[in-house]
Amino acid sequence: MxxxxxxxxxxxxxxxxxxxxxxxxxxxxxxxxxxxxxxxxxxxxxxGFAAHLDPRTAPEDFLELLAHWVALDVGEGWTPAQRRDLVASAVRLHRWRGTRRGLVEHVRLLSGGEVEVVDSGACTSTDQPGQPLPETGPPSVRVVVRVADPESVDRTRLASAVAGAVPAHVAVEVEVVGQ
Structure with missing residues (x-):
């Protein structure tokens, strides 16, 4: 306050x-x-109101309100710098929400590392009409984050953010490794 x-x-x-x-x-x-x-x-x-509306200059206690205004859940435990980056990138994150690109961007902002997303795929087909579709297994997404110091990343919080960014029925696996 x-x-x-x-x-x-x-x-x-x-x-x-x-x-x-x-x-x-x-x-x-x-x-x-x-x-x-x-x-x-x-x-x-x-x-000073204009400074309150800019995530780079807003007071820390106002960032939560800005995040709600742009429909972004920043969650607890993220640093003020991470929260500022998320709020400043909200439009871009919403534009690509639900896509591989959006997930990569979101995780990159939270972790500061290189992000690789491996998706099980959402569409199956066959080139033979009337033939049964091949089995693909349950949908899943695997996120590999490469950072200089893997111990500095809160895996539980990151996995929760990834789970919130993908559809509810998709299984999530998050792996944080060194570069």
Whole structure:
């Protein structure tokens, strides 16, 4: 949670904007100074609002809200840098969601490594009409992640992210290896 400064100078003092007849009145100046004190945090928040909407500059406690706005589940335990990368890449991730390319991109952002996805395939066919289709087994996806330090990757969290990115009926296997 962010805490504001005890007193903020107003970027737009109301007393200076009044007609000349009011600038000499002590009561009016004290009254507008009190209003300035109340409005200064509002002006400061509004002036910095654009920075809150950019995942690269948003405060850490605001990243979760940004992630919800772009329909992205960043989950617990990821570093702020990983969360920022995910939120900044949300449009691209949504565009390729459900594809090999989308899965590679998502895992690469989370792990920082090279990603290889081996899919069991989703379509079977035969070149002989009326013949039974070949057996393919249950659908599965195997993700191999190559990183410099395999111990630095949380395999459980990564496997959970991969399972959330593929259809529910697809079995997931995640392997993290050194480069």
């Amino acid at each position: 962010r805490l504001g400064a005890l007193t903020l100078p107003s970027p737009h003092p109301l007393g200076e904007r009044l007609p000349a007849v009011y600038t000499e009145d002590g009561f009016t100046q004290r009254f507008t100074e009190a209003l300035d004190e109340v409005l200064a945090p509002v002006f400061t928040a509004l002036d």
